[in-house]
Amino acid sequence: MRNLNLSSCGSLWLEGHNVRHISLDDCSNNITVSFEKSIELISSMGVNTYHAQSTQQEIHSCFAISPPVYLVASSSEIFLWHSLNHQIYEKLDLKTELKAISISPDLSKTVVVTGDGFIHILSSTLETISNFSLYEEGFGSALPVSLGWGKKETQFHGSEGKEAALAKPILPVSNTQYDDGRFEIAWRDDGLYFAVSWIDPLTENRRRIRVYNDTGELFSTTEITNMISPGLCWRPRVQLITTAQRREGCGLDIIFFESNSQRHGEFELINGESEKFYQVESILFSPTGSILAVLCSGTQNHPWFIRLLTCCNYQWSIKQHFCITDNSLNDSQISNISLTWDYHAYSTDLSTLYCAISINGLLPNNNQVNSKTLLQCWKMNNMYNSSCILTNSSVNTVKSINSGLVAVINGNTVEMSCFAYSVIPPPMFATRLVFYSNSANQSNKIQCNFTPFVSSVSIPSLWLGNESHSFNNVMPMLIQSVDCQSSKNIFPNTYFITVTNGTSLEKESFCNDEVYSEWHNGAKNIAPWPRSVAKIDMDKLFSECNGNDESLKSLILTELKQKNTCLFSPLSCFTWLSLYEVLFIGADGLLLGYLNMKSLYAGDDHSNGSVNGRWLLRASSSAQEFKTLMERNNSKFARMTTICCTIDGRVCVQMSNGTVYIYPVQDILNNNYCHEILQINEFTIDNLHSYNPLNCIIQFPSYCDQLLCIPIYNEYNYNPIQSYSALILLGFNKSTHCLYAAVLPKNNTGHFQQNNIIALNITNSCSSLIGLSEFLIVTNVNKLLICVSLLFNSSQINDPNSLLKELLSRLNIPSELDTSTRKPPRNWYNDNLHPIESGAIIVTATPSDTKVILQMPRGNLEEIHPRALVLAHLSKLLNNKQYEQAVQMMRRHRINFNLLHDYNPNLFLSNIKQFLQSIDDPDLITLFISDLV
Known part of the structure; x- marks a missing residue:
C-alpha cells in the first residue's frame, strides 16, 4: 500500500560513450561506470578515468574488489587495476571471447562464461578454482525424487479431465528477433549459488537457466520453456530466480523460479497490445528485494523506459515509470542504458537507483557524432499517502475530512479507501481513479501505447484550526502523472481533485475524459468519490514567475528547462499549509514553491481557474555548482530535501546535510522576492534580516527522512480548544531507526535565535510514527506500539531540556517488557503500550475515532484500538x-x-x-x- 515518492534526484554528464556496466562500491560509495573504451570512477574527489590500452580492447565491466583495486574485464582478458597509480597486475588471458562475468556478493569469487561454453570460477586474485562446460547433460543434484505417488497418467486432474495426463508436445518457437543471444549470470544474495541464463543449442535454441553452487556443482536446470527472454536476477531474501517470458501476441511477463528450477508464479509486465514493441534489457531488485526495476528498450520509435514495481499480498503494482525519450535528450539517439541499485540502503523504506544513459547526438557545426553519457540518480522513500486532519474541537464529528483516506498508486490508477468506515485489505480497494491521455496533445513523432503513469499523490495531513474551514467537508488531493507524449513539458500533468464520501454511480468521467472514477468494493454511501477534477497548468504558473528576478529566471532555465520530466519528477515533498495551500520542492531541491488553489473548490471540471503560484525560497547559489553526485552530502552543496509545517504558520525546510531552516510562511508570502537560503558561513547576524526572515536553525545529527511537528499542552489547565504551550520538531531517520527531537522557539516575527538548536536523540528503535491532537503514536522494532501523551506539566514545558528528557522517558520501554533481553511476562498490562507483530508499521490513524491501522510485512492489515486512545476519547464523550x-x-x-x-x-x-x-x-x-x- 506504500508509494514510491521521489525524495531527490540528480544528474551528471560523463564523457564516455556506449556504457556497458555500472556498479557501486559498498565501502567508499564510489560509482564505477564502464564504457566500451574507458572506465570512469566517480568519487568525492572527482572523476578518475582509465582508457583502454589498445583500439582492439573492448571493456566489458569493472568491479570494486578492495578500493583502490578494481577488477576489470575486457573481451579477451581480465586484470586487476589500481585506480591511484593506474598499474595493472594479475592479468588473466582468455582463450575465447568473454560472454558474461559476475562477482559474488562477498567479493571472494568471480564467475566467467566464455565463448566456448565453459564456466570458470576464479578467486579474488584471478586464480582458477574450477572450470566446466555449460552444456553438460543432466538436471543436477536437486533432481526431484519420486515418492511412489504413481504416474502422471493415473493421477486426478480435476476439471481438466483425462486429457491433462497426456504429454503435450512443446513446439519450438523462434525467439531470435527478441533475443540477442547474450549470456547472463546472477548470484544469490548469500553467495552460495549462482544462476546462468543462455540459449541452449541442444534444445532448438531455447533459452534455459542452470543453477550451480559456489564450487561449480550443477544444482538444477529449468524445464524446456518457449520464449524465455534475456533479463536475469535473483530476488534477495525471498530467493527466487527472476527472468522474463514473452507470450507472443498476448503479453510480456516477469516469471519466477525456485532454486530447484521449479516455476513459482508470474505477473504481466506489458500487455499483448504493446508486447511486440519492447524487449527486456535488465531486471534488478533493490537490496532488500522490495522494489523491482525493469529496463525495457523500444523498437519502431517506441521509447525506452524504466518501471519500478512493488509486491503486496502477491499482487505486483507499478509505482514509478520513467519514460526515456529522444526528445528528453535533445533528439539524441540512445545507444545503451545500464542500471544499478545503491546497496548501502538496507532499509525497506529507502532506495536509490542509478542509471547511465549513453546517447549519440550530432554536433551543430559539422554534424559529427558526439557521444556522451548521462548519469541519473533517483532517491525514493517508500511511504503511505494518507489523510490526517486535526481540529480544535473536543470531538471530531466531521468524518468526511477525517475519513482515513489512503491512496495507493498502481500504474495509471490511484486506488482509494476510507479506513475510518471500513478496512478493505489490499490489493482490494473501494474506489479508483483512472488516468488517460488527451489525444489532442499527443505528438506523432513518439509512438507509445502506454497510458499516463501516476508519479505522486498528495493528501493533506495538517492541523485545521476550525471544522468550518473544511469547505463543505471535502478532501482535496493533488495527483501528478507523466507520459511519453508530454516530453516537452517542464512539469508533469497536475490534477487538483476534491473528494467526498458517498456516491450512487459506478463510473463517472471528469476533465474531458482524462480522469475516470470507478467504484469497486464496499458500501457506495461511504466510498470516496471525486466531486470535481481540475487540471493545473504548472508550466504557465512556475516557468517564469516572481517578476524580474534575473537570477531566479536563470536558475529556472538551467535546472528545469534543460532537464525533462520523463527522466525525473521535478516536484516532490508536497506539504499542505491548509486545505487549499501547498508547499513543494522543485528543481531537484533548489526551489521551494507555493500553490494556492482556493478558487478550485467552487468549480467543477475546468482548467487553471485562478490558481496562484510562485517560488518562495531557493537554495544557496553554491549548491548549484556541484561537480559530482556525492557532493550533495556536503554542507557547501546542500539542497532542500524535506519540509513540514507547524501549527503556528511556520515552515521547516531540511537540507541534505540535516540542517533545518525555519521561516514564518506569512512573512515570506508578503514579499514577492524569492529568498535565498544562505549557509551558516555565508551570512552574519547583523545583516541577516536584509536577506530573509529566518526564524531559527535546528541541526539534526543526520539527515532525516520524515519531519513532524507536534504540539505540547499543559496538563493542569488543558481543554480541547486551548492553545498549545510548546512545539517540538521530530526528525525520523528510517535507516538507523533514530528519532530526533528539538523544541522550537516562539514564533516572534523579526527575531532570529543566533545559536543553532541541536536536536536530541530520543529513541533508537522507531519504525514508524504519526501525530494526533493529544498523542504521538510510535511503533518500534521491539514489537510495541507506544502512545505518548502530549500533556506535560508547566515546569517541564518551561525548560526545553526537561521537556525532551520527559519525552525520552515516555518513549522508553519498561525493562520487564524489553524483548531484546528477556521474554516479556504473559499478563503484562500498560495503557500506553500495545503489542504488535514484528515489522508492523502505521498506515493511518483516524482522529475522529480510536482505531490505528497497521500493515504487516506480508501485506495484510490489522485494526487495533490502543487503550490510551480509547480512554482519551471516552473522557471527551463523558465531558460532553x-x-x-x-x-x-x-x-x-x-x-x-x-x-x-x-x-x-x-x-x-x-x-x-x-x-x-x-x-x-x-x-x-x-x-x-x-x-x-
Missing part, C-alpha cells in the same frame, strides 16, 4: 454528556461501566436523567447497574 456513544464504546472495548460514575461523580449524578433517556437498550442499563460497586 454523550452517554449513548460512551456506553457503546465501553461495551465494544470491554471497559467497566463503573467508569461512567467514577470519572466525574458530580457531573454524572447531576445528569442521571439525561443518561437514562439517552440509553434506549435496557440491556445496557442492566450492565451498568451490575458493574456498580
Whole structure:
C-alpha cells in the first residue's frame, strides 16, 4: 500500500560513450561506470578515468574488489587495476571471447562464461578454482525424487479431465528477433549459488537457466520453456530466480523460479497490445528485494523506459515509470542504458537507483557524432499517502475530512479507501481513479501505447484550526502523472481533485475524459468519490514567475528547462499549509514553491481557474555548482530535501546535510522576492534580516527522512480548544531507526535565535510514527506500539531540556517488557503500550475515532484500538454528556461501566436523567447497574 515518492534526484554528464556496466562500491560509495573504451570512477574527489590500452580492447565491466583495486574485464582478458597509480597486475588471458562475468556478493569469487561454453570460477586474485562446460547433460543434484505417488497418467486432474495426463508436445518457437543471444549470470544474495541464463543449442535454441553452487556443482536446470527472454536476477531474501517470458501476441511477463528450477508464479509486465514493441534489457531488485526495476528498450520509435514495481499480498503494482525519450535528450539517439541499485540502503523504506544513459547526438557545426553519457540518480522513500486532519474541537464529528483516506498508486490508477468506515485489505480497494491521455496533445513523432503513469499523490495531513474551514467537508488531493507524449513539458500533468464520501454511480468521467472514477468494493454511501477534477497548468504558473528576478529566471532555465520530466519528477515533498495551500520542492531541491488553489473548490471540471503560484525560497547559489553526485552530502552543496509545517504558520525546510531552516510562511508570502537560503558561513547576524526572515536553525545529527511537528499542552489547565504551550520538531531517520527531537522557539516575527538548536536523540528503535491532537503514536522494532501523551506539566514545558528528557522517558520501554533481553511476562498490562507483530508499521490513524491501522510485512492489515486512545476519547464523550456513544464504546472495548460514575461523580449524578433517556437498550442499563460497586 506504500508509494514510491521521489525524495531527490540528480544528474551528471560523463564523457564516455556506449556504457556497458555500472556498479557501486559498498565501502567508499564510489560509482564505477564502464564504457566500451574507458572506465570512469566517480568519487568525492572527482572523476578518475582509465582508457583502454589498445583500439582492439573492448571493456566489458569493472568491479570494486578492495578500493583502490578494481577488477576489470575486457573481451579477451581480465586484470586487476589500481585506480591511484593506474598499474595493472594479475592479468588473466582468455582463450575465447568473454560472454558474461559476475562477482559474488562477498567479493571472494568471480564467475566467467566464455565463448566456448565453459564456466570458470576464479578467486579474488584471478586464480582458477574450477572450470566446466555449460552444456553438460543432466538436471543436477536437486533432481526431484519420486515418492511412489504413481504416474502422471493415473493421477486426478480435476476439471481438466483425462486429457491433462497426456504429454503435450512443446513446439519450438523462434525467439531470435527478441533475443540477442547474450549470456547472463546472477548470484544469490548469500553467495552460495549462482544462476546462468543462455540459449541452449541442444534444445532448438531455447533459452534455459542452470543453477550451480559456489564450487561449480550443477544444482538444477529449468524445464524446456518457449520464449524465455534475456533479463536475469535473483530476488534477495525471498530467493527466487527472476527472468522474463514473452507470450507472443498476448503479453510480456516477469516469471519466477525456485532454486530447484521449479516455476513459482508470474505477473504481466506489458500487455499483448504493446508486447511486440519492447524487449527486456535488465531486471534488478533493490537490496532488500522490495522494489523491482525493469529496463525495457523500444523498437519502431517506441521509447525506452524504466518501471519500478512493488509486491503486496502477491499482487505486483507499478509505482514509478520513467519514460526515456529522444526528445528528453535533445533528439539524441540512445545507444545503451545500464542500471544499478545503491546497496548501502538496507532499509525497506529507502532506495536509490542509478542509471547511465549513453546517447549519440550530432554536433551543430559539422554534424559529427558526439557521444556522451548521462548519469541519473533517483532517491525514493517508500511511504503511505494518507489523510490526517486535526481540529480544535473536543470531538471530531466531521468524518468526511477525517475519513482515513489512503491512496495507493498502481500504474495509471490511484486506488482509494476510507479506513475510518471500513478496512478493505489490499490489493482490494473501494474506489479508483483512472488516468488517460488527451489525444489532442499527443505528438506523432513518439509512438507509445502506454497510458499516463501516476508519479505522486498528495493528501493533506495538517492541523485545521476550525471544522468550518473544511469547505463543505471535502478532501482535496493533488495527483501528478507523466507520459511519453508530454516530453516537452517542464512539469508533469497536475490534477487538483476534491473528494467526498458517498456516491450512487459506478463510473463517472471528469476533465474531458482524462480522469475516470470507478467504484469497486464496499458500501457506495461511504466510498470516496471525486466531486470535481481540475487540471493545473504548472508550466504557465512556475516557468517564469516572481517578476524580474534575473537570477531566479536563470536558475529556472538551467535546472528545469534543460532537464525533462520523463527522466525525473521535478516536484516532490508536497506539504499542505491548509486545505487549499501547498508547499513543494522543485528543481531537484533548489526551489521551494507555493500553490494556492482556493478558487478550485467552487468549480467543477475546468482548467487553471485562478490558481496562484510562485517560488518562495531557493537554495544557496553554491549548491548549484556541484561537480559530482556525492557532493550533495556536503554542507557547501546542500539542497532542500524535506519540509513540514507547524501549527503556528511556520515552515521547516531540511537540507541534505540535516540542517533545518525555519521561516514564518506569512512573512515570506508578503514579499514577492524569492529568498535565498544562505549557509551558516555565508551570512552574519547583523545583516541577516536584509536577506530573509529566518526564524531559527535546528541541526539534526543526520539527515532525516520524515519531519513532524507536534504540539505540547499543559496538563493542569488543558481543554480541547486551548492553545498549545510548546512545539517540538521530530526528525525520523528510517535507516538507523533514530528519532530526533528539538523544541522550537516562539514564533516572534523579526527575531532570529543566533545559536543553532541541536536536536536530541530520543529513541533508537522507531519504525514508524504519526501525530494526533493529544498523542504521538510510535511503533518500534521491539514489537510495541507506544502512545505518548502530549500533556506535560508547566515546569517541564518551561525548560526545553526537561521537556525532551520527559519525552525520552515516555518513549522508553519498561525493562520487564524489553524483548531484546528477556521474554516479556504473559499478563503484562500498560495503557500506553500495545503489542504488535514484528515489522508492523502505521498506515493511518483516524482522529475522529480510536482505531490505528497497521500493515504487516506480508501485506495484510490489522485494526487495533490502543487503550490510551480509547480512554482519551471516552473522557471527551463523558465531558460532553454523550452517554449513548460512551456506553457503546465501553461495551465494544470491554471497559467497566463503573467508569461512567467514577470519572466525574458530580457531573454524572447531576445528569442521571439525561443518561437514562439517552440509553434506549435496557440491556445496557442492566450492565451498568451490575458493574456498580
